[in-house]
Every structure is written in structure tokens, then in C-alpha cells.
Amino acid sequence: MxxxxxxxxxxxxxxxxxxxxxxxxxxxxxxxxxxxxxxxxxxxELSMPLLDILNSSSNLIDEGGVDVRNYGQLTGITETKRIFADILGISPEMIIVGGSSSLNLMYDAVARAVQFGVYGSEKPWGKCEGAKFLCPVPGYDRHFSITETFGFEMINIPMTPTGPDMDMVEKLVNGDPTVKGIWCVPMYSNPDGYTYSDETVKRFAALKPAAPDFRIFWDNAYCVHHLKDEHESLLNIFDEAKKTGNEDMIFEFASTSKITFAGAGVSVLAASENNVKQIISLLEIQNISYDKMNQLRHARFFGNADGLxxxxxxxxxxxxxxxxxxxxxxxxxxxxxxxxxxxxxxxxxxxxxxxxxxxxxxxxxxxxxxxxxxxxxxxxxxxxxxxxxxxxxxxxxxxxxxxxxxxxxxxxxxxxxxxxxxxxxxxx
Amino acid sequence: MxxxxxxxxxxxxxxxxxxxxxxxxxxxxxxxxxxxxxxxxxxxELSMPLLDILNSSSNLIDEGGVDVRNYGQLTGITETKRIFADILGISPEMIIVGGSSSLNLMYDAVARAVQFGVYGSEKPWGKCEGAKFLCPVPGYDRHFSITETFGFEMINIPMTPTGPDMDMVEKLVNGDPTVKGIWCVPMYSNPDGYTYSDETVKRFAALKPAAPDFRIFWDNAYCVHHLKDEHESLLNIFDEAKKTGNEDMIFEFASTSKITFAGAGVSVLAASENNVKQIISLLEIQNISYDKMNQLRHARFFGNADGLxxxxxxxxxxxxxxxxxxxxxxxxxxxxxxxxxxxxxxxxxxxxxxxxxxxxxxxxxxxxxxxxxxxxxxxxxxxxxxxxxxxxxxxxxxxxxxxxxxxxxxxxxxxxxxxxxxxxxxxx
Known part of the structure; x- marks a missing residue:
């Protein structure tokens, strides 16, 4: 009653x-x-054997011949890229393997866009009056904190069991050049646990943004985090974007934080060739390399995507x-x-x-x-x-x-x- | 001839x-x-035993009771802070332990200052017309790349065997409010190998910057990297700055990149209480924690500052x-x-x-x-x-x-x- x-x-x-x-x-x-x-x-505890993978008698040379102990190899090592590429269904060239935090990669991606712009920007996002970010709600608080900190106006987009309200997304993205980005957790969304439908992913890939430098922040945090034997499945947005010529519109993120160690995993940023090139031009000012030793530890622990x-x-x-x-x-x-x-x-x-x-x-x-x-x-x-x-x-x-x-x-x-x-x- | x-x-x-x-x-x-x-x-090879420190049967709880495998403890773990604090001669509360790259910490410090300002800023550095950075020359190319990327006008300051030309530094810092920072490698400088004299350090600590938010970027990269039995020694700039009330003027950096593994060490940012508080308020938007497992690995490997x-x-x-x-x-x-x-x-x-x-x-x-x-x-x-x-x-x-x-x-x-x-x- x-x-x-x-x-x-x-x-x-x-x-x-x-x-x-x-x-x-x-x-x-x-x-x-x-x-x-x-x-x-x-x-x-499940990942404690990860700590035995590298020891003082290990071979520390990666498949590409790189000594993982030393400086260099900014975008990550071959074998770790391959595993992430397999998991995400993309080519290894699209991958930048980061440190232990994909949140850090996302913050940095926004920070770079605000300060310098992204591939295709006419000017830095920070120079665009009234720049807006679309926020499917309910959503992930740490996403919203980033765009709030950088001064974006955030617009609520209602979530549905098939994903964000795409009529609203299309109207805003295609109609308003101040809309620069959208936060998405496309699989087992935070917090609802919804997986975007095929139609939703296709509609994302078919957006015709009014802003030439609009970006989808595709935080695929839970891409392999199933709770049932029958897995939900998410359409590969890069495959769809290839068909529409929209590959440059997507920044995808993932990490092993909830696969191995929450505080000592490996993160990944995936993007088109144009994006990766533009990102590296700034990333190489910021860093010489992320921790390749932890990347190798992870790669050898899993062996391959099926191992993960x-x-x-x-x-x-x-x-x-x-x-x-x-x-x-x-x-x-x-x-x-x-x-x-x-x-x-x-x-x-x-x-x-x-x-x-x-x-x-x-x-x-x-x-x-x-x-x-x-x-x-x-x-x-x-x-x-x-x-x-x-x-x-x-x-x-x-x-x-x-x-x-x-x-x-x-x-x-x-x-x-x-x-x-x-x-x-x-x-x- | x-x-x-x-x-x-x-x-x-x-x-x-x-x-x-x-x-x-x-x-x-x-x-x-x-x-x-x-x-x-x-x-x-000297640091290969570092890889045996943590294994699948290790205790992964730090001295403060934190499980280093999980999220949290943004500023780093107790025992690693203590070792760096001892090495740098400051209190552990002044320390933020980062990931594998101090370059990354320096880039981020500049990026935050440009976007948001530092403690004491009236406005972000990026909103200050004609902001300048002093660059002792010859110096470290990666320092210069950061300030060039963020659009600072860089002013050459001649290096001498006792440090940068302090007459020129004082004139510019104390006289020009657009001078926001200076890059320093105070010990065994890159590339000359000069260690700043006591007088130079005291004059740095006694600067009276025209800009209320001027910062010395004190990159103490080679603080323990001696080549002779007789060590050169560097005055502790925080001790000197305490006497002049200038503690907020300094960002100090160091790392174990050239102590353990160049690509998989631990980095550190040291600053006053006011600075640390302001930095954390932004850092907590960017990251949940750096790799505490590698911090613990390093702390247990060295045991203490003398071990290092x-x-x-x-x-x-x-x-x-x-x-x-x-x-x-x-x-x-x-x-x-x-x-x-x-x-x-x-x-x-x-x-x-x-x-x-x-x-x-x-x-x-x-x-x-x-x-x-x-x-x-x-x-x-x-x-x-x-x-x-x-x-x-x-x-x-x-x-x-x-x-x-x-x-x-x-x-x-x-x-x-x-x-x-x-x-x-x-x-x-």
C-alpha cells in the first residue's frame, strides 16, 4: 500500500x-x-600473483626490444597495447597506455582541450565563451567534477535503459556549437548499470556536431565487468564511426583498476590516428613515459585478452x-x-x-x-x-x-x- | 696554440x-x-632486487593502515613520504608523492597555475598578459619546453659556478609583476653540474617578488647524485625561506628515476602547507591516488634515507x-x-x-x-x-x-x- x-x-x-x-x-x-x-x-587477492610476474631475474625487455626499466616509449609497450586493443576491438596504434588512473587520463584530456584545443579545434575550448558539456544523469560524480572545475556549463541529459536521451543529445550537439563534449559510460553505466543499445551507439556515431571539435568521452570503465553468465554487449563505437567518417569525434578510456589493483593498475586512452598524433605532441612535453614495468607485469599476467x-x-x-x-x-x-x-x-x-x-x-x-x-x-x-x-x-x-x-x-x-x-x- | x-x-x-x-x-x-x-x-641492474620486495605473500598494508592495492591516499603513503622528507630535510606534511615522473609533476604544476592560479594568485597565470619565466642558461630543455608550450615569454639568465646571476634574478623578480616563475636545478645543475652557493640560496629565499604568486621551480633532480666522495652540499631552501616568510614561494621536485628505474620510479612534489592544500584541491579532481604499491616497494627497498x-x-x-x-x-x-x-x-x-x-x-x-x-x-x-x-x-x-x-x-x-x-x- x-x-x-x-x-x-x-x-x-x-x-x-x-x-x-x-x-x-x-x-x-x-x-x-x-x-x-x-x-x-x-x-x-585475486591479483596477488601479479606481484610474482616480475622479479630480480626477469627479462625486462618488451616484445619491441624496449628495456621497460628505462626512459622512453611514451605511448606504452607493444604487448599491453595489444591486449587493450583486443578488448576494445581497435588497432594498437589507436592506444596510449597510461599510468594507474584513467581518471587522470580523462582530466588531462579535458585540460589539454581547454588549454590547447583538440585535433580540429579552431581555438582552445577555454577560449570559447559559454562552452558546454552534456551530462547523462544520473552519472559519475568524478566526471562532473572535472568539467565543473574547468568551468563548463553542464547540461543534464536523462538516462534511459537504452542510453542517454538521444533526441536531446542530437538536438544539442548538432545544433549548438558551444556544446564541446559529452560524458558517457556506455556499458553497465555508472550508476544505473544500463548498456547503450545498438541504436544509441549508431546515433552517437552519426552525430553531426555543430562544433568542429566536439568530443564524446567514452569511458568504457566496465567493458568486461559482467555479473551474469549472459553478457550484455556494446556495439564498437569506432567501427560505427568509421562508417560515418566520425572517428576523430571519440576519446575512449578504460583501465584495469577494477580488474587487478584499484590503486596500481594500468589505464588506457584510445583515439583516432589524428587524435593520437595531436595528443602525443602535448603528452611528450608532459612526460617521457608512464610506468612500463607495470604495463609489462600486466601483459605477462594476463597473457592475452582471453586471459584477462x-x-x-x-x-x-x-x-x-x-x-x-x-x-x-x-x-x-x-x-x-x-x-x-x-x-x-x-x-x-x-x-x-x-x-x-x-x-x-x-x-x-x-x-x-x-x-x-x-x-x-x-x-x-x-x-x-x-x-x-x-x-x-x-x-x-x-x-x-x-x-x-x-x-x-x-x-x-x-x-x-x-x-x-x-x-x-x-x-x- | x-x-x-x-x-x-x-x-x-x-x-x-x-x-x-x-x-x-x-x-x-x-x-x-x-x-x-x-x-x-x-x-x-642495481635496483633489480626492488622487484622482489613485493610478492604474492607480502603484507600490502602501509604504516598508516592503508591497503596500498586499493584506491585512496592521494598524497602518498607514510613511509615513502618520510624517506623523501628526510632526504629533502623537510616535514612529511609538505610532500606529495606522485607517479613515475617528476617531469609530469612539474608540467601539471605549471598547467594548474596557468589554468587556476597558485595559492595567493589574484587570477590564473594564463590570464596575465605577457607572463614571463626566468630560465638560467644553459639549462634543461624539458623545463623550457613546458613553459614554451604554455606560452610564457622566457628570459635567459646566465649561469655561473655559484648559480644563476642573482643580480639579474632579483632585478627581474622584484621589479616585474609579470615574472611568474624561474626554473632551477640547484644541485649539480643540468647541464653544468654547478651547485648553487649558500649565498645564492639565501638570495633566492629573500626575494621580494613583484608578483604575489611568483614561484621558484626548484628541481632538485640530483640531490643525492654525487660523483665524488666529497659531496657538494646545498642549503635547504625551505629553512631559509622560513626565516624570510617566503615558504609559499617554492615548489620543490625530486624523483627516484635516476636512483631506481628511470621509467618506473617514484616522484615527489614538496611545498608549503598553503601550497599543498591548494594543490590537493585540484589534484583530487584529477586523480584518486598515484601508484601506492610502487611507493611501498621503494620504501621497503631503501628502508630509510640512509639506505637510499x-x-x-x-x-x-x-x-x-x-x-x-x-x-x-x-x-x-x-x-x-x-x-x-x-x-x-x-x-x-x-x-x-x-x-x-x-x-x-x-x-x-x-x-x-x-x-x-x-x-x-x-x-x-x-x-x-x-x-x-x-x-x-x-x-x-x-x-x-x-x-x-x-x-x-x-x-x-x-x-x-x-x-x-x-x-x-x-x-x-
């Missing part, structure tokens, strides 16, 4: 029950963190039960209240839930007061402003199953309490 | 002898590279004979011609030589034609323009002793040939 349909006394008794359950949780002195998509210790995919099965075995548990606990906890909606994702790192309007902030506050830290409400929107104050991103990866169950049960109680208080206040 | 004092026929016979020696070298089909300060394979210093003795044992050989070969090859001057450095990675005016480019060209690649003439000056065309940077570290002897002998012949041809042309 929905709160709206309850009598005042039914509503009050619903609230009182939630409040008393909440007080009970508070008494337990919980101290749990579900705020970020951090791999759990068991996941990190097999490794992901082990992550799945750890993560899938956690996602299932959260889903089941949400279902049981929310019952037929209709107070919470969410997508059950087939991959990625998050479960994105929607409370009734105006209840997300209060829910997160209540959880925190009872010892469970969630991603801040609003974080999934530019400027941290969720216009309806309803979206919350749950991150099931890090806590243990027991903690996760407890935290999710508390979460359900907090949603109910926040919603009941709001309904009571609304009726006054 | 100097060329100037030779008769035409003496000069011709001097030229002919050099030319015939040069042809003989050309016949040998040399293929050597003395262009960059790359550690040689024997130096890289002891490790440098092994480098000295490999490098000192190379520097001695180049020095001896130059002395023997140039004899009493007076055609070449150079400093015999007590540390660092380079020998900076000066040919007669207008002969450096031709010398480098001749060497290249005979199979020996040197750093391009002019590279040690902003815009690659050596106004006198006389400075050449020799990098003795990478080649073997035998190759080094051969390359240096060829170099001497090329200097003589270039100088003789020039003198002949001048007389016409």
Missing part, C-alpha cells in the same frame, strides 16, 4: 514502526562504508552474490510500499535507486547517523544537484555479505522513515 | 689533419647515443669512471687548442662544454654524420636558441666505457674540424 493512500493514522503507525526499527539499528553502532566502487579485499576475460570470471564470482543480496534485501525490505525503484544491473559496480521525490538527502543523512556511509545524495548529478532529490548510488562491492545485508536493511528503514516523514509534512 | 694565432697554412694543415681523422672515424660506422641522461643497463644514500654509492661506482674518462679524453683530445671549455662536475648527469662561438651546431652535425648522436645544439637554451651557438651537453651515463672513449674522441675531432672551418671562413 502506498503512503499516499494511507489514512493519517496508518501513515503515523508506518512512520512509528520505521522510526523504532531505525532506533534499533542506531543502537547497533554500525560503521560501514558503501560510498564508493572500491574492490573488496577478496577481489584484490577469464580473470574477470573470478571477480564475478565474488561480486554477483553481493549484488544479488542487495537486490533481494531491497525487495524484502521495501515490500509493496512502492517507495523505491531500481534497475537490477547485469554488470558494473553500482545499484542506482530512486526514492520518492525529496527523500534522497534525508535517507543518506539517516543512514550516516546510524553508521552507514553512502555516496552523497545529489552526487550523481552535475553540481551535486539532483533536481528531484531522489537518486542514490549504492556500491555493493566493498563490504562483506553480512555487512551488506545489515547496511541494506538499514537503508530500507531509512527510505521508509524519510518518505513517511515527508508525507506527514506534506499533509500539514 | 690557438687557431686565431695560426698562419693560414698552419690553419689549413690543422683543418686537414682534423678532416682526415674525421674521415677515419666515419669509416668505422659508429652508432652511439650520448644524447640523454639515461641510466645504463648496469645501473638499472647507500644505494647511490653503487651508482657512483659505475658513473664516476665514465665522467673521468670523458674528462680525460677531452683533455687529451683538445690539448692546448683552447677550443673547448668545460666544468668537471662533482655530481649529476652531464658535462656541459662550450665550443668557440658559432661551432656547436656544426660539431653536433658532424658527430651525427659519423654515427654519434648528441643532445641537439641549442637544446640547453629556451626556444632551442643558443645565442652564441657554443654550448653542447654531453651525457656520459648510458654508453659503455669503450663507446664513450670512442665517441668523445670523435667529438674532439669534430670540434676541431668545425672550429677550423669556421676560422677559415671568417678569414675570407
Amino acid at each position: 502506498s503512503l499516499k493512500n494511507m489514512s493519517d493514522s496508518e501513515l503515523k503507525s508506518f512512520r512509528d514502526k520505521a522510526a523504532s526499527e531505525y532506533e534499533a539499528f542506531k543502537g547497533e553502532g554500525l560503521k560501514l562504508d558503501m560510498s564508493r566502487g572500491k574492490p573488496c579485499p577478496e577481489q584484490l 576475460r577469464a580473470h574477470m570470471e573470478k571477480h564475478k564470482a565474488i561480486l554477483a552474490p553481493k549484488f544479488d543480496l542487495v537486490n533481494e534485501t531491497l525487495k524484502a525490505g521495501m515490500g509493496d510500499t512502492g517507495l523505491l525503484s531500481w534497475n537490477v544491473p547485469n554488470g558494473g559496480y553500482f545499484i542506482s535507486v530512486n526514492t520518492p521525490e525529496g527523500c534522497a538527502k534525508e535517507t543518506v543523512r539517516l543512514c550516516k547517523e546510524a553508521g552507514v556511509v553512502l555516496t552523497g545524495a545529489g552526487a550523481t548529478y552535475p553540481y551535486k544537484k539532483d533536481p528531484k532529490d531522489c537518486n542514490i548510488r549504492l556500491s555493493p562491492s566493498f563490504p562483506s555479505l553480512a555487512d551488506l545485508k545489515k547496511a541494506t536493511e538499514l537503508f530500507c528503514v531509512c527510505v521508509k522513515l524519510a518518505a513517511a516523514e515527508k508525507e506527514i509534512a506534506d499533509r500539514k | 690557438s687557431l686565431k694565432n695560426m698562419s693560414d697554412s698552419e690553419l689549413k694543415s690543422f683543418r686537414d689533419k682534423a678532416a682526415s681523422e674525421y674521415e677515419a672515424f666515419k669509416g668505422e660506422g659508429l652508432k652511439l647515443d650520448m644524447s640523454r641522461g639515461k641510466p645504463c643497463p648496469e645501473q638499472l 644514500r647507500a644505494h647511490m654509492e653503487k651508482h657512483k661506482a659505475i658513473l664516476a669512471p665514465k665522467f673521468d674518462l670523458v674528462n680525460e679524453t677531452l683533455k687529451a683530445g683538445m690539448g692546448d687548442t683552447g677550443l673547448l671549455s668545460w666544468n668537471v662536475p662533482n655530481g649529476g648527469y652531464f658535462i656541459s662544454v662550450n665550443t668557440p662561438e658559432g661551432c656547436a651546431k656544426e660539431t653536433v652535425r658532424l658527430c651525427k654524420e659519423a654515427g654519434v648522436v648528441l643532445t641537439g645544439a641549442g637544446a640547453t637554451y629556451p626556444y632551442k636558441k643558443d645565442p652564441k651557438d657554443c654550448n653542447i651537453r654531453l651525457s656520459p651515463s648510458f654508453p659503455s666505457l669503450a663507446d664513450l672513449k670512442k665517441a668523445t674522441e670523435l667529438f674532439c675531432v669534430c670540434v676541431k674540424l668545425a672550429a677550423a672551418e669556421k676560422e677559415i671562413a671568417d678569414r675570407k
Whole structure:
């Protein structure tokens, strides 16, 4: 029964029950963190053999004859490029292997564009009055922080189960030359877990941007991060862009942060020949080389793309039960209240839930007061402003199953309490 | 006997002898590279045990309780900070440990200043018309490339054995608010190998910049890179700046690139509390953490600052004979011609030589034609323009002793040939 349909006394008794359950949780002195998509210790253990790959008697010469210990080879080593190229379905020449952080590669890509422009720019983005970035929402807070920091006006684009609202994207990109870019997490999106449909990818590839230097920031962070045996699949945007002559429009990013070690993986930027050439002309001022030793360590650990995919099965075995548990606990906890909606994702790192309007902030506050830290409400929107104050991103990866169950049960109680208080206040 | 004092026929016979020696070298089909300060394979071997420090059964929790495999700890781990703090004589709170490249940290520091300003900026450097950078010359080409790329006007400051011409530095920094920064390699300078005197450091610390956001880029790249048992010593600029209230004026940089692995070391940025706070506010948008696993590997390998210093003795044992050989070969090859001057450095990675005016480019060209690649003439000056065309940077570290002897002998012949041809042309 929905709160709206309850009598005042039914509503009050619903609230009182939630409040008393909440007080009970508070008494337990919980101290749990579900705020970020951090791999759990068991996941990190999966990659410990990576540390034995290189030792003091290893051959440190890569396939191309490069001594990985020394300076040089700015764009990365042959074998690591090949694995990423296979995973992303592109040629190794399109790949620049970076350091341990793809966020860093994305920030740097925006910073270069703002300061110097990208291939095809008439002037640096920073010299374009009122430059805008499109932000599918809910989305990834760290993306939005980058474009906010560099002063872009950010425009919300509603996400759907097939991807961003492409009518809106086409209208804005094709019609407005101040629209310079869009953030996309095309597979198992952060936070919804949606994979862009073939049609969406084709429509992206067929954009006719008003800005000659518009770029799609294709953050393929979860390209191999499946939670089910049946994998979702994402059309290769570079293949589609080749057909439309739009290859220069795409910057693709990925990393092994959620494959090997979150803090010591290998990242990658993939782009067209024109883009790579322009990027290198600036990158070679910034750096002589990224850590090729870690690149070699990764390449030898996986062997090839299939080795990497097999490794992901082990992550799945750890993560899938956690996602299932959260889903089941949400279902049981929310019952037929209709107070919470969410997508059950087939991959990625998050479960994105929607409370009734105006209840997300209060829910997160209540959880925190009872010892469970969630991603801040609003974080999934530019400027941290969720216009309806309803979206919350749950991150099931890090806590243990027991903690996760407890935290999710508390979460359900907090949603109910926040919603009941709001309904009571609304009726006054 | 100097060329100037030779008769035409003496000069011709001097030229002919050099030319015939040069042809003989050309016949040998040399293929050597003395262009960059790359550690040689024997130096890289010194750090191979670093690769055994972390393995699949290692404890990966740092002293602060942080799991180095996971995200977080943006400014670096406790034990690595402590070692760098000890080496640089500052407190660990002043340290941000970066990735494998201090060049990257320097580029990023300039990029942030241009885009956002530094602590104390009234506006971003990029919004200041005619912003200037002081460049002690000869200097490090990659420094100059950064400030050239970001559009600074670069002003040459002559180097002396005690450091940059401080009268000129004081006049420009204290008098001109468009002067935003200066590049310094204060110990075993690149390329001269000079260490700034105590007076020079004190005068730097006592600057009264016209720009409220002026910064000294103190690239202490060779702070422990001694070639002699008697070490030169550099005054701690932060200690001096504390006395003058100028702590915010300094960005210090260092790395282990020439201590462990050139391509897979650990870098560091050191700055005042105010600066670190401002930097973190932007760094946390760019990155979640640098590679803490490599930081831990380095900290455990060295144990402490003394362990690091002891490790440098092994480098000295490999490098000192190379520097001695180049020095001896130059002395023997140039004899009493007076055609070449150079400093015999007590540390660092380079020998900076000066040919007669207008002969450096031709010398480098001749060497290249005979199979020996040197750093391009002019590279040690902003815009690659050596106004006198006389400075050449020799990098003795990478080649073997035998190759080094051969390359240096060829170099001497090329200097003589270039100088003789020039003198002949001048007389016409």
C-alpha cells in the first residue's frame, strides 16, 4: 500500500514502526562504508600473483626490444597495447597506455582541450565563451567534477535503459556549437548499470556536431565487468564511426583498476590516428613515459585478452552474490510500499535507486547517523544537484555479505522513515 | 696554440689533419647515443632486487593502515613520504608523492597555475598578459619546453659556478609583476653540474617578488647524485625561506628515476602547507591516488634515507669512471687548442662544454654524420636558441666505457674540424 493512500493514522503507525526499527539499528553502532566502487579485499587477492610476474631475474625487455626499466616509449609497450586493443576491438596504434588512473587520463584530456584545443579545434575550448558539456544523469560524480572545475556549463541529459536521451543529445550537439563534449559510460553505466543499445551507439556515431571539435568521452570503465553468465554487449563505437567518417569525434578510456589493483593498475586512452598524433605532441612535453614495468607485469599476467576475460570470471564470482543480496534485501525490505525503484544491473559496480521525490538527502543523512556511509545524495548529478532529490548510488562491492545485508536493511528503514516523514509534512 | 694565432697554412694543415681523422672515424660506422641522461643497463641492474620486495605473500598494508592495492591516499603513503622528507630535510606534511615522473609533476604544476592560479594568485597565470619565466642558461630543455608550450615569454639568465646571476634574478623578480616563475636545478645543475652557493640560496629565499604568486621551480633532480666522495652540499631552501616568510614561494621536485628505474620510479612534489592544500584541491579532481604499491616497494627497498644514500654509492661506482674518462679524453683530445671549455662536475648527469662561438651546431652535425648522436645544439637554451651557438651537453651515463672513449674522441675531432672551418671562413 502506498503512503499516499494511507489514512493519517496508518501513515503515523508506518512512520512509528520505521522510526523504532531505525532506533534499533542506531543502537547497533554500525560503521560501514558503501560510498564508493572500491574492490573488496577478496577481489584484490585475486591479483596477488601479479606481484610474482616480475622479479630480480626477469627479462625486462618488451616484445619491441624496449628495456621497460628505462626512459622512453611514451605511448606504452607493444604487448599491453595489444591486449587493450583486443578488448576494445581497435588497432594498437589507436592506444596510449597510461599510468594507474584513467581518471587522470580523462582530466588531462579535458585540460589539454581547454588549454590547447583538440585535433580540429579552431581555438582552445577555454577560449570559447559559454562552452558546454552534456551530462547523462544520473552519472559519475568524478566526471562532473572535472568539467565543473574547468568551468563548463553542464547540461543534464536523462538516462534511459537504452542510453542517454538521444533526441536531446542530437538536438544539442548538432545544433549548438558551444556544446564541446559529452560524458558517457556506455556499458553497465555508472550508476544505473544500463548498456547503450545498438541504436544509441549508431546515433552517437552519426552525430553531426555543430562544433568542429566536439568530443564524446567514452569511458568504457566496465567493458568486461559482467555479473551474469549472459553478457550484455556494446556495439564498437569506432567501427560505427568509421562508417560515418566520425572517428576523430571519440576519446575512449578504460583501465584495469577494477580488474587487478584499484590503486596500481594500468589505464588506457584510445583515439583516432589524428587524435593520437595531436595528443602525443602535448603528452611528450608532459612526460617521457608512464610506468612500463607495470604495463609489462600486466601483459605477462594476463597473457592475452582471453586471459584477462577469464580473470574477470573470478571477480564475478565474488561480486554477483553481493549484488544479488542487495537486490533481494531491497525487495524484502521495501515490500509493496512502492517507495523505491531500481534497475537490477547485469554488470558494473553500482545499484542506482530512486526514492520518492525529496527523500534522497534525508535517507543518506539517516543512514550516516546510524553508521552507514553512502555516496552523497545529489552526487550523481552535475553540481551535486539532483533536481528531484531522489537518486542514490549504492556500491555493493566493498563490504562483506553480512555487512551488506545489515547496511541494506538499514537503508530500507531509512527510505521508509524519510518518505513517511515527508508525507506527514506534506499533509500539514 | 690557438687557431686565431695560426698562419693560414698552419690553419689549413690543422683543418686537414682534423678532416682526415674525421674521415677515419666515419669509416668505422659508429652508432652511439650520448644524447640523454639515461641510466645504463648496469645501473638499472642495481635496483633489480626492488622487484622482489613485493610478492604474492607480502603484507600490502602501509604504516598508516592503508591497503596500498586499493584506491585512496592521494598524497602518498607514510613511509615513502618520510624517506623523501628526510632526504629533502623537510616535514612529511609538505610532500606529495606522485607517479613515475617528476617531469609530469612539474608540467601539471605549471598547467594548474596557468589554468587556476597558485595559492595567493589574484587570477590564473594564463590570464596575465605577457607572463614571463626566468630560465638560467644553459639549462634543461624539458623545463623550457613546458613553459614554451604554455606560452610564457622566457628570459635567459646566465649561469655561473655559484648559480644563476642573482643580480639579474632579483632585478627581474622584484621589479616585474609579470615574472611568474624561474626554473632551477640547484644541485649539480643540468647541464653544468654547478651547485648553487649558500649565498645564492639565501638570495633566492629573500626575494621580494613583484608578483604575489611568483614561484621558484626548484628541481632538485640530483640531490643525492654525487660523483665524488666529497659531496657538494646545498642549503635547504625551505629553512631559509622560513626565516624570510617566503615558504609559499617554492615548489620543490625530486624523483627516484635516476636512483631506481628511470621509467618506473617514484616522484615527489614538496611545498608549503598553503601550497599543498591548494594543490590537493585540484589534484583530487584529477586523480584518486598515484601508484601506492610502487611507493611501498621503494620504501621497503631503501628502508630509510640512509639506505637510499647507500644505494647511490653503487651508482657512483659505475658513473664516476665514465665522467673521468670523458674528462680525460677531452683533455687529451683538445690539448692546448683552447677550443673547448668545460666544468668537471662533482655530481649529476652531464658535462656541459662550450665550443668557440658559432661551432656547436656544426660539431653536433658532424658527430651525427659519423654515427654519434648528441643532445641537439641549442637544446640547453629556451626556444632551442643558443645565442652564441657554443654550448653542447654531453651525457656520459648510458654508453659503455669503450663507446664513450670512442665517441668523445670523435667529438674532439669534430670540434676541431668545425672550429677550423669556421676560422677559415671568417678569414675570407
